[in-house]
Amino acid sequence: MSSLTPANNASSSASTSTSGTTSAAENNETFSLTSSIYNYRWENGRRYHVYRDGEYWCPNDDSANEQLDIGHHVYLMLLDNKLFLAPIPPHPQKVLDVATGTGIWAIDFADQYPSAEVIGTDLSPIQPTSVPPNVFFEIDDAASEWTYPKNSFDFIHVRGLFGSLRDWPAFYHQVMLHLKPGGYFEQLECSCYCHADDDSTPPGHPMRRWGEYFQEAGRRTGKPVDVIDHQYQWLKDAGFENVVEHRFKMPDTSWPKADTEEGKKLKEIGRYRTLEFETGMEGWCLALFTRVLGMSYEEIQLFLAEMRKARRDKRVHGYTRVGVVYGRKPLK
Numbered sequence: 001m002s003s004l005t006p007a008n009n010a011s012s013s014a015s016t017s018t019s020g021t022t023s024a025a026e027n028n029e030t031f032s033l034t035s036s037i038y039n040y041r042w043e044n045g046r047r048y049h050v051y052r053d054g055e056y057w058c059p060n061d062d063s064a065n066e067q068l069d070i071g072h073h074v075y076l077m078l079l080d081n082k083l084f085l086a087p088i089p090p091h092p093q094k095v096l097d098v099a100t101g102t103g104i105w106a107i108d109f110a111d112q113y114p115s116a117e118v119i120g121t122d123l124s125p126i127q128p129t130s131v132p133p134n135v136f137f138e139i140d141d142a143a144s145e146w147t148y149p150k151n152s153f154d155f156i157h158v159r160g161l162f163g164s165l166r167d168w169p170a171f172y173h174q175v176m177l178h179l180k181p182g183g184y185f186e187q188l189e190c191s192c193y194c195h196a197d198d199d200s201t202p203p204g205h206p207m208r209r210w211g212e213y214f215q216e217a218g219r220r221t222g223k224p225v226d227v228i229d230h231q232y233q234w235l236k237d238a239g240f241e242n243v244v245e246h247r248f249k250m251p252d253t254s255w256p257k258a259d260t261e262e263g264k265k266l267k268e269i270g271r272y273r274t275l276e277f278e279t280g281m282e283g284w285c286l287a288l289f290t291r292v293l294g295m296s297y298e299e300i301q302l303f304l305a306e307m308r309k310a311r312r313d314k315r316v317h318g319y320t321r322v323g324v325v326y327g328r329k330p331l332k
Contacts, residue, residue, distance in 0.1 A: 044297050049124040052141050059283045060124040067280030068101045074272045078248050086184040086326035091115040092154040098142045103127035110135040146174045153179050159188040162227040163218050172238035179329040186326035189228040194318040206306040217288040228323040240327025248322040255317050
């Protein structure tokens with residue numbers, strides 16, 4: 001794993017060598033790398049990362065970042081205001097948040113656990129600079145070889161990497177190598193399909209086609225989007241022990257009845273999920289559907305109009321499946 005920016009809270013245009021001096025060549029190289037990171041790709045009015053161009057399918061512009069922060073709030077509500085479910089020790093020392101996005105999970109974790117040095121990695125430099133002193137952000141590709149010391153992390157966390165990796169066993173191998181013996185790994189993934197227990201999304205329904213399009217895009221790119229259905233077994237296959245999975249139904253709109261405490265919670269989740277979907281829907285599909293499925297921008301906008309109409313139909317009781325899985329690295 002090769003970091004392109006310093007792991008600190010202030011940006012820098014130069015890297016410092018182990019001797020404390022920096023050559024002109026190193027300065028020029030670092031400046032070139034840093035400049036290239038911010039030379040974003042613009043496509044169909046949306047902004048995308050350029051480092052490892054095309055490896056991740058979502059934009060990194062303001063609208064996409066707003067969606068990520070709304071999604072963070074949705075997951076907190078779904079998990080009863082918990083950032084994670086793994087039984088980590090009370091005073092973790094070193095924590096890694098892979099694909100940190102806006103860094104909101106890493107920042108919240110650092111606030112909650114001041115004992116921990118929290119590193120967040122991502123392909124895009126979209127994280128804030130005013131953060132707790134124990135948070136550090138790096139530009140990195142989780143699919144590359146990691147250069148952190150082996151056996152160094154107490155906890156490694158990842159959320160929403162579906163459709164982003166071709167070789168999941170290799171990723172879990174890296175996680176296992178870099179966890180301390182007894183350290184925990186946790187992953188949260190969603191289904192791309194909208195499910196309905198009452199068949200209110202029949203074949204051909206826009207919300208059904210949404211998932212089918214994503215599934216086909218994942219098949220063509222070799223980056224599976226159905227990670228939720230495999231992550232439990234993949235962790236076991238990778239050698240993790242005490243693997244546990246929790247499954248949730250996340251309402252896609254505010255259709256649940258608020259006649260019980262659980263119903264009130266789910267209805268509130270549905271309200272925020274609606275906001276998240278309206279904010280993120282175009283960004284989620286635009287690159288995949290144009291670059292991979294060959295759809296035109298106009299075709300996608302027509303389909304999104306169908307999706308918005310379908311999602312406003314109160315007869316549709318759709319939800320997204322969410323899976324949280326965690327496991328421990330063996331002590332020996």
